[in-house]
Amino acid sequence: MFALEIFAxxxxxxxxxxxxxxxxxxxxxxxxxxxxVGRRRSGQVxxxxxxxxxxxxxxxxxxxxxxxxxxxxxxxxAVTSALTRSAITQETWDDLEEALLRADLGVATTTRVLAPxxxxxxxxxxxxPSDLRAALQSQMTAQLSNSVRExxxxxxxxxxxxxLVVGVNGAGKTTTIGKxxxxxxxxxxxxxxxAGDTFRAAAGDQLETWAQRSGAEIVRGSEGGDPSSVVFDGxxxxxxxxIDLVLADTAGRLQNNINLMEELxxxxxxxxxxxxxxxxxxxxxxxxxxxxxxxxxxxFAQATAVTGVVLTKLDGSARGxxxxxxxxxxxxxxxxxxxxxxxxxxxxxxxxEFVAALFE
Ligand SMILES: Nc1nc2c(ncn2[C@@H]2O[C@H](COP(=O)(O)OP(=O)(O)OP(=O)(O)O)[C@@H](O)[C@H]2O)c(=O)[nH]1
Ligand SMILES: [Mg+2]
Numbered sequence: 001m002f003a004l005e006i007f008a009x010x011x012x013x014x015x016x017x018x019x020x021x022x023x024x025x026x027x028x029x030x031x032x033x034x035x036x037v038g039r040r041r042s043g044q045v046x047x048x049x050x051x052x053x054x055x056x057x058x059x060x061x062x063x064x065x066x067x068x069x070x071x072x073x074x075x076x077x078a079v080t081s082a083l084t085r086s087a088i089t090q091e092t093w094d095d096l097e098e099a100l101l102r103a104d105l106g107v108a109t110t111t112r113v114l115a116p117x118x119x120x121x122x123x124x125x126x127x128x129p130s131d132l133r134a135a136l137q138s139q140m141t142a143q144l145s146n147s148v149r150e151x152x153x154x155x156x157x158x159x160x161x162x163x164l165v166v167g168v169n170g171a172g173k174t175t176t177i178g179k180x181x182x183x184x185x186x187x188x189x190x191x192x193x194x195a196g197d198t199f200r201a202a203a204g205d206q207l208e209t210w211a212q213r214s215g216a217e218i219v220r221g222s223e224g225g226d227p228s229s230v231v232f233d234g235x236x237x238x239x240x241x242x243i244d245l246v247l248a249d250t251a252g253r254l255q256n257n258i259n260l261m262e263e264l265x266x267x268x269x270x271x272x273x274x275x276x277x278x279x280x281x282x283x284x285x286x287x288x289x290x291x292x293x294x295x296x297x298x299x300f301a302q303a304t305a306v307t308g309v310v311l312t313k314l315d316g317s318a319r320g321x322x323x324x325x326x327x328x329x330x331x332x333x334x335x336x337x338x339x340x341x342x343x344x345x346x347x348x349x350x351x352x353e354f355v356a357a358l359f360e
Contacts, residue, residue, distance in 0.1 A: 178210025194234025
């Protein structure tokens with residue numbers, strides 16, 4: 001007070017408390033800043049933000065439809081132009097066939113859709129192109145109606161459920177594990193990630209970031225180490241700590257495909273030998289790879305019993321028809337779709353909604 005009076009003798013006595021208050025506020029703000037910066041500099045590991053255990057908030061259908069924008073505009077456009085004629089002619093069928101092929105359904109699935117549709121048109125004497133459009137939509141929906149799409153989680157197990165995530169490099173495996181982990185944490189389950197991709201140097205770091213973001217534990221191995229033993233260690237840690245779910249990442253590329261498939265078979269075998277049980281093998285497929293995705297799915301299904309497909313990048317330039325090809329030709333249900341790169345961009349696949357969006 002005295003010092004203040006010396007340096008600012010012109011201040012009236014009543015302004016002094018105001019100045020003191022302002023000074024105190026400055027000291028507090030500065031102090032907090034110093035503590036925060038100090039913590040960051042000391043390299044302290046920040047604990048993952050706890051994730052709410054409330055039930056997963058469903059993404060509104062509008063979001064799914066919006067993200068599917070590019071997929072649906074190309075398909076709906078092709079179908080619309082196939083049906084612009086005033087009657088149903090041979091050209092109509094040719095154009096529809098082309099639309100389905102262009103949408104990535106593949107030859108076999110296109111035939112499976114169109115053959116019964118021709119029968120139906122005859123039997124029901126459909127003559128209006130708009131009725132044909134509706135019949136095509138229900139036929140395509142029917143193609144996808146028999147699949148069970150729930151993720152397998154056996155809560156009666158007195159041990160961790162293990163979900164293996166496989167697929168070619170760049171398909172979106174690690175990102176999907178991050179998103180899946182967040183969803184499962186929201187359901188109240190505890191999660192441990194096993195960094196089974198020891199082939200690529202940065203893979204472990206990438207997974208670790210997702211573990212922190214989603215509030216999961218992680219077990220990592222050394223670069224070039226044996227993926228099976230990382231997964232085994234992960235399951236052992238999860239068993240010891242009563243963790244509900246192990247999400248195992250795997251490499252998408254090895255020296256060659258044969259090595260990769262042999263390794264996956266081994267990872268699967270070893271994973272089942274620990275305390276837990278493999279209840280889901282999710283094959284991640286990049287939807288923009290088109291029919292090539294089907295070839296990949298065949299190879300992976302041979303190496304390890306795939307229980308479900310995650311179709312990523314449907315928000316991109318994918319044509320979407322690969323969903324039908326995978327389900328009808330391989331009988332593997334598409335369980336989840338990736339609609340973007342952030343943590344919430346993974347949604348359960350809803351066949352009717354998907355087909356409706358294609359036709360809008
Ligand atoms: N737009 C979009 N991008 C995605 C989606 N899923 C993954 N990605 C992106 O695809 C790229 C590859 O994803 P990763 O998760 O690293 O793929 P990976 O299969 O683990 O790749 P490897 O580890 O090399 O085998 C990343 O840039 C992701 O952000 C998706 O649904 N939509
Ligand atoms: Mg990866």
